[in-house]
Amino acid sequence: MKYDEARDRILGIFKGAARSALSAGDIADRLGLRGGRRKKLDGWLARMAKEGLLAREPGNRYRLPWGRDVYSGRVNFSRSGRGFVAVPGGEVVVEKDALRTALPGDRVKVVLTQGVGRRGGAGRRASDRQQGRVVAIEERSQRDVVGTLRRRGGKWTVIPFDPAYPQPFAVSSTEGAKDGDRVIVRFSGWLQSAGRPEGRITEVIGPADDPSLDTLSVIRQYALRDEFPVPVIREAETASQRRNDPGRRVDLRDRLVITIDPLRARDFDDALSLERGRDGCLVLGVHIADVSHFVLPGTHLDREARERGTSVYFPDKVLPMLPEQLSNGECSLNPGVDRLAFSVFLRLDARGTVSGRSFAKTIIRSSARLTYEEALEHLEGGVRTGRKRPAGRAAAVVRLLHDLNAIAQNMRRRRFEGGALDLDSPECEIVMGPNGMMTDIRPVPNDISHQLVEECMIAANEAVAAEIVSRGYPVLARVHDPPKEEKLQDLECELENLGFRFGSLAGKGRLSSFLASVSNHPLGEHVKMLVLRSMNRAMYAAEERGHFGLAKAHYSHFTSPIRRYADLVMHRQLAACLAGAGRPAYSREELARLAAECTEADWRAEEAERRLVELKKYRFLAREAASGAAPARDAVVVSVAGFGVFVELQGWQMQGLVAFRDRGEQSWRGGAGGRSRRQALYSLRPGDKLKVRVLRVDEERHRIDFALVEPAVK
Known part of the structure; x- marks a missing residue:
């Protein structure tokens, strides 16, 4: 018996008697050890005590070290x-x-x-x-594992699709799958002889190299719900009729109200208005689809929405939280039709600071559905397209846009002055072609049209949380805890290795100031990624702890109830609060359970979306490498190792290695003084810009090798 096996068996003995101390003789008897094997036990026990797995007591007795550690x-x-x-x-x-x-x-x-x-x-x-x-x-986790079936050394193994799994699964039967097929495997035990997990194949998805199956693979890997049960669909159809019984509402159908959303969006859950009040102050209206009017607690619809937690957005598919009858229909604030809303009104003083708030159930009629691109063009005065100056209703929409933008930029400036972190990185949009193939990648800039909507939503979310807390009701808060001191120290060290000398990041506003100082640096986006890694993840909680990244003391999610269950919960809680009945829709204990569920759903969706986009990028670059004619792409050096430099493709958020020695590429000469490729590589430093082309892509190991095309631009 080897040490690893003995260790596991010894710990198994203690598992049933966690608080008992056993002598070496007791342990030997339970293991059935005699003679020479009995003598080995003392060495195993001494090693386990040294490793902290067992605590030794007088009389050569051992116990599990349960306690504060x-x-x-x-x-x-x-x-x-x-x-x-x-x-x-x-x-x-x-x-x-x-x-x-x-x-x-x-x-x-x-x-x-x-x-x-x-x-x-x-x-x-x-x-x-x-x-x-x-x-x-x-x-044991009950999650199934998606992976690729491979024949290795005469035995079948499944290499997990998720790189977080450290080892392949051993399988004894292929269940009809072929070498190279993507399958679903369920854990069945641990194969001690091979030191790896064992499982059985429960479903064959299809060839792993078929990109049309990528989305299905991710859906299965993250156990996402991709179909609505029949009772849920029926309830959604019936719930749509509730529009005919709107209840008491403020009629805002004569107001100028607009929506601003992505070009391909089909569910519009927020709209904006701006008017001058009787006292001359501006009143910003943030109108949110009143999903709570259609989705009632305890219904099939409600249980399904809670189970899903959030909508999931893939490049080629959307898994909505609510059936389309509601998400794209009755709850969507489509232009030119009457819709039920829950409105937040923010009173603004002369400086654009929020000085008061109120709330109401309303009926609105959107005057215009704008895309971000259209909104930006209007805000820039039509310069890019030479569009003629609008007239009539269109002119009023443009004036509204400019007024909203002025308010939003003031809010944004004050937020960053208060210590908010600018961690917005340029997002990229994956352009899909036929058969699940990615055909292009496009940057999605965080321009003033996006910032306009973002600031208005942040202000509304803050107002709702503050209102509920001020009335003594429990709140489902969106919290972002400050980073731990040791995490900031780690970050400072990483930044120093990249050549940044900013000192301590722990003081109030220091991190925000640092991010502002590197916004135009070649490594700016990489630095943001490092800062994000040092942060705690935002999550839901049943108590207020503030939102560090937004620099807000009160914060919740209220503005996206079509796609987030947490927002629907806050709609119900705010309605109960405003009704003044003294009884909240949810107790603090109920909110604590919901916080855990919503956080898990949020993180799962985020990881699934990121994983599929990453897979599409790997496939695209692998196809370029296989063509033998990969184009030169802009990259920046992010770190230097003894065997090469790691670079990040600009606008791709993908990293890979340019090796000092690589037999897979031809030698390179060029640049100033005709430097050799090796000389050029050895002179590289973090932040240097260069041109690379993709050499190899290992999709299973998530590795990319690049070749240097042009030397660094110093």
């Missing part, structure tokens, strides 16, 4: 194979050799072993994060 939690994996377990006050890092048989999503018990120290620039200590070891698998 033992925690339970779900384990997640990085692509490097490290495990991370969230614990009160931070997280525990678990190295690959200390994970035992844990898989992503498993609930594990970890024991702390030591602090994790790292040294940054100038040799200073960057952090003391906790390191631990998994001592027990408390609960």
Whole structure:
């Protein structure tokens, strides 16, 4: 018996007697050890005590080290194979050799072993994060795993689609799948002899190289719901008729109200208006689709929406939270038709500061449906297209746009002056062709048309949270906790290695100031990514903790109830609050459960969307590499290693390696003084811009190799 097997068997003995201490003899008897094997036990127990897996007591007795240094939690994996377990006050890092048989999503018990120290620039200590070891698998994740079936060494294995899984699954039967097929495998146990998980294939999706199956693969991997049950559809059709019974509402159908959305959007859940009140102050109206009028608590519709938690947006498919009869129909604020809304009115003083708020159930009729591109063109005065000056109703819409933009930019300026973080990176839109193939990638700029809508929505979300809290009702808050001190120290070290000398980022407004200072730097987008990695993830909570990234003390989600269940919950809570009945729609305990559910749904959707976009990019670049005629692309050096430089494609958010030595490409000469390729590479530094072309793409390992085309632009 080897140590790894003995360790697992010994821990298995203690699992049923977690609080008991056992002698070495007791353990030997339970393992059935005799003679020479009995002598090995003392060495195994001593090693386990040294590793923190067992605590030794007088009389050569051992017990599990349960106490303040033992925690339970779900384990997640990085692509490097490290495990991370969230614990009160931070997280525990678990190295690959200390994970035992844990898989992503498993609930594990970890024991702390030591602090994790790292040294940054100038040799200073960057952090003391906790390191631990998994001592027990408390609960296996029930998620199925999508992967590619491969024949290796005469045996069948499934290589997981998700790079977070550190090892392939062994399978004994292919269930009709062929080598190279994408399949769904269900965990069935751990194959000790091979040191890997074992599973059985439950579904064959199809060839892994068929891009038309990518979306289905992601849907299966993240257990997303892609069809509505018949009872839900029937209820949606019936619920649509509730428009005929709107209840008491403020009639705003004669007001100038507009929507601004993406070109391909079909569900419009927010609209804007701006008027001057009786006292001369401006009143900003943020009108949100009144989904709560159509989706009642306890119905099939409500349960399905809660189960989904959020809509999921893929390049070639949308998985809506609500059936289309509502999401694209009765609840969508389409132009020229009467729609029910829940409106937020923000009173603005002469400086554009919010000085008052009110709320009402309303009926609106959108005057115009604008795309972001159209709104931007109007805001820029039609310069790009030479459009004639609008007249009549169109002219009023343009005036409204300019007035809204002036207010939004004032709000935005004050928000950043208050310490908000500018972490907006240029998004990219994947252009899809036939058969699931990506044909192009386009930047989606965060221009003033997007900022106009964003600032109005932030203001409305803040107002709703503040109102509910001020009345003493429990709130489903959207919280973003400040980063831990050790995380900021790690970030400072990484930035120093990139050549940035800004000092401590821990003071109020320091991080915001730093981001502003590097906004035009070649590494600006990479720096934003590093800052994001150092941040806590935004989440839902049943108590107010503030939103660090937005620099808001009160914040919730209210403005997107068609696509987020958390917003629908806040609509119901605000309605109960305004009714003055003294009884909230949801108790604090109910909101705590909803917060966990909505956070999980939000993160799952975000990861699924990112994974599919990433896969499409890999396929596109792999096709370029295979063509032998890959074009030169702009890139920036993000780090330098002993074997090459890592670069990021500009506008792609994809990184890869330019190796110092690569037999797969021809030698390169060019640039000033006819430098050799190796000389050019060795002179590169983070932030240098260069031209590269893709050489190889390993989609299963998520690796890209690039070749240098032109030297760096210094």
